[in-house]
Structure formats: C-alpha cells, structure tokens
Amino acid sequence: xxxxxxxxxxxxxxxxxxxxxxxxxxxxxxxxxxxxxxxxxxxxxxxxxxxxxxxxxxxxxxxxxxxxxxxxxxxxxxxxxxxxxxxxxxxxxxxxxxxxxxxxxxxxxxxxxxxxxxxxxxxxxxxxxxxxxxxxxxxxxxxxxxxxxxxxxxxxxxxxxxxxxxxxxxxxxxxxxxxxxxxxxxxxxxxxxxxxxxxxxxxxxxxxxxxxxxxxxxxxxxxxxxxxxxxxxxxxxxxxxxxxxxxxxxxxxxxxxxxxxxxxxxxxxxxxxxxxxxxxxxxxxxxxxxxxxxxxxxxxxxxxxxxxxxxxxxxxxxxxxxxxxxxxxxxxxxxxxxxxxxxxxxxxxxxxxxxxxxxxxxxxxxxxxxxxxxxxxxxxxxxxxxxxxxxxxxxxxxxxxxxxxxxxxxxxxxxxxxxxxxxxxxxxxxxxxxxxxxxxxxxxxxxxxxxxxxxxxxxxxxxxxxxxxxxxxxxxxxxxxxxxxxxxxxxxxxxxxxxxxxxxxxxxxxxxxxxxxxxxxxxxxxxxxxxxxxxxxxxxxxxxx
Numbered sequence: 001x002x003x004x005x006x007x008x009x010x011x012x013x014x015x016x017x018x019x020x021x022x023x024x025x026x027x028x029x030x031x032x033x034x035x036x037x038x039x040x041x042x043x044x045x046x047x048x049x050x051x052x053x054x055x056x057x058x059x060x061x062x063x064x065x066x067x068x069x070x071x072x073x074x075x076x077x078x079x080x081x082x083x084x085x086x087x088x089x090x091x092x093x094x095x096x097x098x099x100x101x102x103x104x105x106x107x108x109x110x111x112x113x114x115x116x117x118x119x120x121x122x123x124x125x126x127x128x129x130x131x132x133x134x135x136x137x138x139x140x141x142x143x144x145x146x147x148x149x150x151x152x153x154x155x156x157x158x159x160x161x162x163x164x165x166x167x168x169x170x171x172x173x174x175x176x177x178x179x180x181x182x183x184x185x186x187x188x189x190x191x192x193x194x195x196x197x198x199x200x201x202x203x204x205x206x207x208x209x210x211x212x213x214x215x216x217x218x219x220x221x222x223x224x225x226x227x228x229x230x231x232x233x234x235x236x237x238x239x240x241x242x243x244x245x246x247x248x249x250x251x252x253x254x255x256x257x258x259x260x261x262x263x264x265x266x267x268x269x270x271x272x273x274x275x276x277x278x279x280x281x282x283x284x285x286x287x288x289x290x291x292x293x294x295x296x297x298x299x300x301x302x303x304x305x306x307x308x309x310x311x312x313x314x315x316x317x318x319x320x321x322x323x324x325x326x327x328x329x330x331x332x333x334x335x336x337x338x339x340x341x342x343x344x345x346x347x348x349x350x351x352x353x354x355x356x357x358x359x360x361x362x363x364x365x366x367x368x369x370x371x372x373x374x375x376x377x378x379x380x381x382x383x384x385x386x387x388x389x390x391x392x393x394x395x396x397x398x399x400x401x402x403x404x405x406x407x408x409x410x411x412x413x414x415x416x417x418x419x420x421x422x423x424x425x426x427x428x429x430x431x432x433x434x435x436x437x438x439x440x441x442x443x444x445x446x447x448x449x450x451x452x453x454x455x456x457x458x459x460x461x462x463x464x465x466x467x468x469x470x471x472x473x474x475x476x477x478x479x480x481x482x483x484x485x486x487x488x489x490x491x492x493x494x495x496x497x498x499x500x501x502x503x504x505x506x507x508x509x510x511x512x513x514x515x516x517x518x519x520x521x522x523x524x525x526x527x528x529x530x531x532x533x534x535x536x537x538x539x540x541x542x543x544x545x
Contacts, residue, residue, distance in 0.1 A: 201264070354378070
C-alpha cells in the first residue's frame with residue numbers, strides 16, 4: 001500500500017517550454033543530495049572473521065551499526081559475543097558457523113540519487129578461480145593490480161589463483177620467446193562452473209595503455225584473434241587440454257607481435273539478503289571522487305574572459321585569454337581548472353589542444369597531456385575520434401593514428417563532425433570535403449565550394465554553424481546525406497566571435513567574452529539572452545512504489 005510521487009521537470013527558456021519526461025529528456029543538475037540507507041541481515045549461530053581496525057567493541061547494536069557504517073569498507077558487519085556481551089565490528093563478510101551461539105549482522109548499503117537507487121548486495125565473500133596458460137611467460141592482472149601465481153614462468157604449466165567474485169576486469173600479459181604463441185584462460189565460479197573463457201569477446205593489443213587491465217577501460221582495442229596454433233595446443237599438450245572445451249587460443253591480430261596484452265571485462269555478480277532491520281542514515285551531500293590517484297580540485301571561476309569554447313563527447317572545455325584551460329562541471333555552472341596552457345582546444349572522443357608555440361597535445365586524464373609531434377594553428381576532433389588540423393602555412397592535415405596525412409588545399413580553420421569536414425580559407429571562403437559526410441574515417445576526394453563568407457565554422461548533426469567577420473552567426477539549412485552541402489544559410493540574431501555545435505546545443509563566445517549557450521529545437525536556433533525557469537511537477541500513484 002505504498003504511495004509514490006514521480007518527478008517531472010519542465011524547463012522554459014525564452015517563452016518556450018520543454019518537457020523532459022519523454023525519451024529525449026535532459027538532466028538539469030542543481031544541488032545533488034545522496035540518501036544512504038543501510039540494511040542489516042541477521043544470521044544466528046554464526047560469526048564474521050577478523051576485528052575491524054580501531055575501536056571494535058560497543059555496548060549496544062545501534063552504536064555499533066553507526067560506527068560500522070562510518071568505517072566504510074573496513075567493516076563488513078557486526079558480531080555479538082555472548083561471553084563479553086559486546087557488539088564487535090568485523091572485517092569479514094562471509095558468515096562462519098559458531099560453537100558459542102554468536103549472532104552476526106551483515107551490512108548492505110543502498111544509495112539513492114535523484115530518484116534512482118543503487119543497491120550494493122551483501123558480499124558473502126565468494127571467490128572465483130582464474131586459470132591461465134600462456135606461451136611463454138605470463139603476467140596476470142586483476143582489476144589493474146598485478147597478481148602472482150605458480151606456473152607463470154613456464155609455457156606448459158597452468159597458473160591458478162583465487163579472485164573476488166566482485167572482480168571487474170582481468171588482464172593477461174604474455175611474452176613469447178619464439179615459436180608457437182597463444183593465451184588461454186578461464187574463470188570458474190564458487191561451484192566450479194566455467195563462466196568465462198578466452199574467445200573473441202576479449203580485447204588484445206601489442207602495446208599497453210594506462211589502466212588497460214582495470215575496470216572501466218575505454219581504450220579502442222581490437223577483438224582478440226583466434227590463432228592458427230589452436231589445434232596443436234588442444235590435441236597434444238596436457239596442461240592446455242585441462243580447460244573448458246569452449247576456450248580458444250587467442251593473440252593479437254598478427255603473429256609477429258612478441259608480447260600480447262589481452263583483457264576481459266567481468267560483470268558483477270548479484271545476490272539477495274533478507275532484511276530484518278533497517279537503519280536510515282542522515283542525508284549527505286555528494287562528493288564524487290574519481291578513480292585512481294586523481295585528486296578532485298574544487299570548482300573555480302575563470303580569472304579572465306573565455307575566448308574559446310568547445311563541446312563534444314568529452315564535455316565542455318574552454319580556454320581563457322591568459323591561456324588557462326577549464327572544463328565545465330556536471331552542474332553546468334562551475335568550472336574546474338586543468339593543468340596546462342593553450343590557445344585553442346577541441347573536445348570530441350578525446351580532447352586535443354594547441355599552445356601559443358604551435359605544439360599539439362592530447363589529454364590523457366588526471367591532469368596529464370601527451371605531446372603529438374606537429375606544429376599547428378588549429379585542430380578539431382570528432383566524436384568518432386577523427387582529427388583534422390591546419391598549420392601556419394595553411395596546409396591541411398588528417399591524423400591517421402600513427403602520423404599526419406597531407407590533404408590538398410589551403411585553409412585557416414577546419415572542422416570535422418557528423419556533417420563531414422568543412423574548412424574556411426584566408427579569404428573566408430567555405431569548402432566542404434566530398435565523401436566525408438557522416439564523420440567517416442576517410443580523407444575524402446576533393447573540395448566543393450559553398451556560397452557564403454565565414455571566418456569560423458563547426459560541423460554538427462545535419463547542421464553547420466559559423467560566424468563571419470562581422471560577428472554575425474549563421475546555420476546551414478537542408479544538409480543531408482543526399483545533399484551534404486545543404487541549401488542556404490540562415491542568420492541567427494546576436495553577435496558571436498566563435499561558435500561550435502554538438503548534438504542539440506550550440507556553445508560559443510561573444511565579443512564581451514562571456515559564454516553563450518542555446519539548445520537547438522527543430523533545427524531553428526534563436527540567439528538571445530536566455531532565462532531558464534525550472535518547474536517540478538509531481539504525479540501521485542497510490543499503491544505503487
């Protein structure tokens with residue numbers, strides 16, 4: 001008989017209302033509150049192993065529960081000791097049979113943010129078994145950490161080790177000393193059932209990348225290749241035959257690689273816990289901590305005007321007049337300063353930038369930049385990872401992943417996106433690169449001049465926007481696969497010095513160096529001072545949760 005209220009957010013901008021309750025809803029984040037609920041599953045006649053560090057004995061259950069929650073992962077539950085009549089905090093999460101009539105409570109945390117609930121099931125301490133064979137030398141990683149096991153130094157020995165059931169990813173590095181090559185691995189659950197084997201769902205590369213063996217790795221690695229050495233291994237070698245018949249011998253896409261790095265993402269297991277007592281913890285504000293060693297810097301306000309802004313799959317980034325680099329936080333109002341000094345930046349699947357000396361850098365995360373060998377004045381990155389650039393001699397280049405490919409023609413600025421590759425030259429003439437519509441991985445086949453004069457241009461989804469020398473802004477109408485150059489230019493009110501489009505949003509800077517942001521609706525863009533009003537409506541549903 002529960003009663004629920006479902007939130008519906010309606011935003012109005014400039015007299016127009018947008019209802020985000022449908023499939024195209026957007027999230028407007030203000031102050032985010034995280035509600036944490038801790039539930040305790042009681043188990044009689046069992047105890048949890050290992051005392052938690054620090055004070056671990058309490059006189060009553062309520063005080064012990066609060067202390068266990070504050071201790072986080074260092075406390076897995078509570079065990080009552082009849083002899084001392086104390087409630088003790090324990091590290092273990094797997095109940096063990098007790099001979100003295102002890103009782104235990106295992107912790108389970110449920111977090112809700114913005115109407116969504118995220119439940120962490122009770123960890124019962126289950127472990128999986130990982131078995132790996134490699135020709136010749138094996139190195140094993142579990143969630144990014146190197147693990148040691150017997151048998152990793154011999155090609156005909158199986159390495160076996162226990163891993164937590166909550167493992168997110170496993171990685172195998174194999175060094176071949178010559179001759180046949182290959183990797184085979186399998187994961188068994190606590191019952192001995194094989195749940196993962198090596199096959200083409202693994203990803204392999206001949207070069208490691210930062211965090212390649214950890215969960216959440218976003219590198220674009222190729223699927224593993226089933227090697228031609230599979231039949232001899234399966235038929236003739238004893239240790240290699242002692243695995244699941246479904247496993248495959250995998251490697252990189254070429255046998256010339258002496259070292260292979262292969263990884264597999266594992267799904268988290270789920271479980272159920274009988275809830276007998278519930279404790280509600282007070283509301284706490286969200287403090288999102290990034291993974292790894294990254295230290296989250298507090299939001300800042302740019303010390304000077306933002307002269308360049310970009311939006312892509314990597315978010316909104318900007319450069320100020322003093323060269324500082326900023327990225328916009330999820331709340332849409334605060335900026336975070338990033339190390340480095342640039343004069344131009346582009347956000348796509350990756351973030352690339354150029355400093356005042358023409359040096360090119362790619363953002364690696366955690367305030368780290370990698371220099372790309374080139375001397376450029378303008379660079380642009382698409383959401384598909386395609387990079388085009390221009391140097392001080394107005395030459396046009398395309399990044400192939402290993403080097404720069406020269407493209408015929410002259411330009412002072414280039415853009416690449418869903419509507420293809422577009423450039424403007426020193427005379428402010430506009431050109432479209434044939435064969436690049438749809439953000440394809442191609443160099444195209446010639447230039448088509450498009451009527452009009454612009455000094456800056458940006459390629460979006462079936463729309464191209466730009467500004468001219470008079471700081472007037474325009475968008476190109478009628479762009480499609482059959483007509484990639486569109487039909488005509490439509491002027492938008494307002495003055496802009498630089499503009500970019502991504503998805504349904506245009507971002508840019510004006511002569512006053514302030515940020516301009518406007519949503520695109522039905523391919524019509526109105527540039528004016530925008531006031532956003534948010535109204536929240538609640539619809540009541542009786543007998544539902």
